[in-house]
Amino acid sequence: QSALTQPASVSGSPGQSITISCTGTSSDVGGYNYVSWYQQHPGKAPKLMIYDVSNRPSGVSNRFSGSKSGNTASLTISGLQAEDEADYYCSSYTSSSTFEVFGGGTKLTVL
Amino acid sequence: EVQLVESGGGLVQPGGSLRLSCAASGFTFSSYWMSWVRQAPGKGLEWVANIKQDGSEKYYVDSVKGRFTISRDNAKNSLYLQMNSLRAEDTAVYYCARRRCSSTSCFYDYWGQGTLVTVSS
Numbered sequence: 001q002s003a004l005t006q007p008a009s010v011s012g013s014p015g016q017s018i019t020i021s022c023t024g025t026s027s028d029v030g031g032y033n034y035v036s037w038y039q040q041h042p043g044k045a046p047k048l049m050i051y052d053v054s055n056r057p058s059g060v061s062n063r064f065s066g067s068k069s070g071n072t073a074s075l076t077i078s079g080l081q082a083e084d085e086a087d088y089y090c091s092s093y094t095s096s097s098t099f100e101v102f103g104g105g106t107k108l109t110v111l
Numbered sequence: 112e113v114q115l116v117e118s119g120g121g122l123v124q125p126g127g128s129l130r131l132s133c134a135a136s137g138f139t140f141s142s143y144w145m146s147w148v149r150q151a152p153g154k155g156l157e158w159v160a161n162i163k164q165d166g167s168e169k170y171y172v173d174s175v176k177g178r179f180t181i182s183r184d185n186a187k188n189s190l191y192l193q194m195n196s197l198r199a200e201d202t203a204v205y206y207c208a209r210r211r212c213s214s215t216s217c218f219y220d221y222w223g224q225g226t227l228v229t230v231s232s
Contacts, residue, residue: 034216038156045206045222046148046156052215089156093216099170102148105155 003028004090004103011109017078020106022090023071028101030071034093037066037075040105041086049088050075077108085110113137113221115207120226127197127230133190133207133223141165141185144210146219147192149203149228157203160192161210174200197230204228 005023012018022029022037029035035053038046048057050066053073063078073092077084090103119131131147147159160181161170169181180193190207204227208219 032216036216036218038219040156045224046219047222048218048220051218051220052213055213057220087155091156091158091218099161099172100158102156102158 003094003096003101004092006088006090006103006106008104009107009109011111012077012080013111014080014082016080017076018080018108020075020077020088020090020108022073022075022092022103024073024092024094024101025071027096028092028094029068029073029090031095032093033068035066035068035073036091037064038089038091039084039086040089046089080110082110084108113209115209115221115223117205117207117223117226120205120228122229122231123197124232125198125230128193128195129197129228131192131194131205131207131226131228135188135190135207135209138209140183140188144212144217145181145183145190146208146210147181147190148206148208148219148222149201150206150225151200151203154203159205162190194228197228199230202228202230 037050040046054066114136116134146161162181178196182191204225206225207223209221211220
């Protein structure tokens, strides 16, 4: 069982917006601005999409945005495109012995 | 261009050992924390271990403590993961990742393509 809880799947139609949640505790997501998000296409390595809760690395589309409220972080993708179909993982530092944790992952389907 | 290339994966029997390597290029390797992250078949990502720039600090997920050792050779721009007493549950694709730290947090900004470790008799 992952330390961070994500929905197993979300879906949306091209052009729509979707939000993926990542719920933790005050020992991880809620206690630190240490949330990052990764996109992974099948058979490929993960790619950093968001860091420091809401910052985008150079080259990542501004259709991707991040936020946090309490113990829950969120990744929003606007103007959905077919190429956005992938698995998405959140990550956070944790003050438990594990040091860093990932969410269980969310499969995004573009209908 | 930042590149991370893993090697050393393969099939190993339970209780056996394997050493993974990650060759880094395109950046000043000695300036970054480095990490290993794994992904079991059909499963999610799991952080495995981190190592500080000079190797003075190392951190492990509980499930591998005492069995895995992360190390680095800054002269060779290389990261390693020595895996002993391997178990079936260690079967996964192992990714080498560069860990970059901002003023607020740390995150993995570059990943290798991964190397598959299969533990089976």
